[in-house]
Amino acid sequence: MSTRPRPEYPRPQFRRETWTNLNGEWRFAFDDGNAGLAEGWQNATAAGLEDSHFDRAITVPFCYQSKLSGIGETAFHDVVWYARTFEHSPGDDDGRLLLHFGAVDYRATVWVNGAFVAAHEGGHTPFSADVTSALREGENVLVVRAEDPSRDATIPRGKQYWKEKSEGIFYTRTTGIWQTVWLEPVNRRRVGSLRLTPDLDRASLDVEARIEGFRPGMTLRMVVLFDGNEVLDDRVAVTSPMVRRRLPLIRHGVAPDTPHLSRWPGANLWSPEEPNLYDLSLDLVDADGETLDSVESYFGVRKIEARDGEVFLNNRPYYQRLVLDQGYFPGGVLTAPTDEDLRRDIELAKEMGFNGARKHQKVEDPRWLYWADTLGFLVWGEMANSYQYSEDSVRRITAEWQEAVRRDYNHPSIVAWVPMNESWGVPDLGTDPVQREHLLALYHLTRSLDGTRPVVSNDGWEHALTDLCNIHDYRDAEALAGTYATPESSVSATPAGRRIYAPGHGYRGEPILVTEFGGIAFAGEEGGWGYSTVANSDEFLERYEAMIDALLACGPVRGFCYTQLTDVEQEVNGLLTYDRKPKADLNRIRAITAKERP
Template sequence: MTVLRQEYPRPQLKRNSWVNLNGEWDFSFDDKNVGQTEHWNENFPDSLKINVPFAFQTKLSGIHDTSFHDVVWYRRKVDIEVNESQKAILHFGAVDYHSHIYVNGQLVKEHIGGNSSFSVDITDYLSDDNEIVVRAFDPSVDQTIPRGKQYWCEESASIFYTRTSGIWQPVWIEVVNATYIKQVRWTPDIDAGHIRLELEPSQLVDSLKINVQIRFKDQLLVDDLLLLNDGYLDRSFNVRGHFVDRSNIHNDGWYWTPENPSLFDVTLKLVQDDTTLDTVESYFGMRKVGTNNGRFQLNNKDYYQKLVLDQGYFPDGLLTAPSGEDLKKDIELAKALGFNGARKHQKVEDPLFLYWADTLGFLVWGEMAAASEYSEKYVERMTNEWIEVVNRDYNHPSIVAWMPLNESWGISRVNHEKRQQAHSMSMYYLTKSLDETRVVFSNDGWEHTKSDICGIHNYSNAEQVKANYETLEKTLSIKPANREIYCEGFSYDGEPIMITEYGGIAYTVEDKGWGYSSVKSSEELIEGYQAVTSAIGSSELIHGFCYTQLTDVEQEINGLLTYDRQPKCDIEQIKAVNDTINNHI
């Protein structure tokens, strides 16, 4: 099998030396769920071969079986050498859903959550001949699991698609010094001109220091050596005042925006006396997100968001992109269409996508994969995994919004049920407690409790859209999908109003499918897009939009691009429409 996904998987904390475990693994279905009692972690059965990190449901996995298999096992032999002063850290980008990780027969990690990353120190379990075994349990029909668009029926239908089970993001090992950089967190403050660094080493040893080097466009701004007196560093650096070229101080050239995605490059070296224990490369962007007077702001200026809904599915890999270049290409295509960002719909996206969004200049709304039904177990699952997601992706400047809930999925009675309203509120405030630098939704589309943005979903035609948003009273009285904009007991409080789903115009190039409306030609698609987008843009009340959607996905054919990323119409004409929408800013 050809090894795909050879890029370093975690660009915000990058080491030069690493072992890529993508590629061929032994694989076995465990439909009778006997693997644990029969100790497959020690005696792996006769097996298939699978191409990791692609789920067994995908073509790229080499298996391409879309039927129900709730329990699957993986095995791979690895050659790892670790001396007495080193640690071997095993990393998983994502395993859907409940995973057990074994090394040489011993359980080393159990993780619940199909969207978040995790790591484990496997040093004490290594021998001369090493074997990694993974058991993944993904209950196909459990609707209280945060599964997003993965369907609980065997055949895709409506807005739901083929499931992704087991390992679906890269796997790798890093051999590091026993004292290494465990976590890095960047928080920009453009008003003060400071960047805040929070850093955690794996352990505290005598005379431990961190060398921080910050560069902007090859200009060295900071080169500090700081003593780590305890197991945590919290230090701010004045990056604005360090500019050698003083002409840069009073302009916005060092801010991160989609139009000018300026990034600061960082080298972090953990040192003890004259010995370098660990070196990582990182980066950050100086940008500020907020709202003021009913408008979204980027870097203290009103900014009109022109987003596209992006579900991040690929024909041969489903939720897993064949390569980092495919993730980059999606952003390039969206920008060519005139969009300045994307709402990553019902998917926690690969960190490489976020890297390219940071680098190319592309706003991202980070959205959690939703469950379909509410229960106490759902609340536990959702909350724990969301914390991991927000913490993992906190450093990416491209992410400007967090959306833990969408269209009342999992909270279908939120309009009137106090318990579900409490959950909606708790997700808003939980997210704020983890990250005060971004806007947060309690729910998107309708039935808001507390949200920084009033996001409304409306798939009406252009005439209806124009009529809907002529006055604030009319805007708030419309019931999309027969749902109230705000839950009982809650009301609009001056937050920016955005149409966060609209359009959905279906035009089929090859396959049959569905959309929220349909046209029969490329010309009609452009005309339909122009009509409804211009109607939104003409409203004084609406301050941003998100069009459905970037690409077709399986039976849903309302993309501006086909499933394999071929334009359905003239890209330049869509861009021309978007370029005319400034909404009086």
């Protein structure tokens, strides 16, 4: 492991060459009396950091609750502070310095040299600030205040428990910084954001690039490469702050000239079996020919669609064999100790025959999505939910979910959006029409942000309008076989005592998937919890095979998601232990998971 934790570039789909990683040791303080603001902790100086209120050291990007932070304390501390110094040398007049946070849970306020530079609400999504005006030549002081109300049920918290001791399906909380912090020098005139929409049927790539500091005379150059070979070189005059350009891939040799692109012989499409990726470079050039900004990205040509009771990948029916992935790590809690740990989780899942995952109740680190794109792994992007309905919860989930969808839009691996799980945060869907309107609004909001992927209104049960009919059912193989034999029996089921559709809504022919089942734990795991238990690996494999066989034989079922990839703390129903050791032979698991449908 590098001496600097998580040293890799944190934003793989929007890369610049020059950056500074701020992970590592910071000064840290608990503020249980919430006195820091009044006492002026934000005005800390470099000379006084060691002797000030910042009386602890913490290793960023790990939360204080994690062992890797160097603290490892799980008691409630709702307000925490961070501080560190960094060096700065002024550049030319057009130079700016951006400060980026991958994620800070839950509310963050940021100062540089005592000057306020940023505030953000939302524990799973990134934010940035232009800190140029607050800088001094030489040593600068960065201070962060994070507030994370431990018991507030209206905050989108996912599996983070609101009690001090984890139990059942709820785990250790994450407070404060938990993804990489970094500095990025840029030009004031630059590419601000990038949205890429491959269109398989038209064999094109739609590019939307937002230009910061627009002025007439600029040109945007876009170069597409595959396997290191240039296949497209396009230049467009920048006439407004938003550049919209359709790149015709057929004409440039990326695809053969045929309307039936899913039948290309040797076509370079993206799928779990062949995760082909194209590299994309962008250069923003001024009227004098000077390069103002250079950005590197990538994309995959793939299409996902739900229609006629079927899920289609690249215009062909595709059976999804998913595993539930909570995204927790021993030592790091929500933060993977290393980039290799993120990669290895996907490799282990693929070794067991799975072609994708529901990333459950967590907006995952972009590095994990990069590995999903690169290795070929379907992803259902899911929001961390709250547990109480109120105007505050509506505002919070709506704002943060939009940020999550925008952040991850370009990833070819993401094939579905899940804003809500099992009516969490909307517990009275059956009786409260207002909560049903909120569920419906989230569906339409997500579709308005991204019309290219299916949206699941409420994974598990009590769906409103939805593109996929997903059902959670932890009963045995015999019950699964009987329940999901026909569409009618599937949608009339009441798993966990809940109806599949909320009042006023019903089945409209959506593809049916069983997206939670199994949850088998091994008996004798002291203090452990699972949905059912077995005595040993042979009994597990027998029960697992019976469940998989039952679902594969159910005609209406177009995919499944097994609970779950790994144990997490006291929840011990993983295929792997918490430290990623297999509980049964991976080849035998794969032989079952990857069985063909009868």
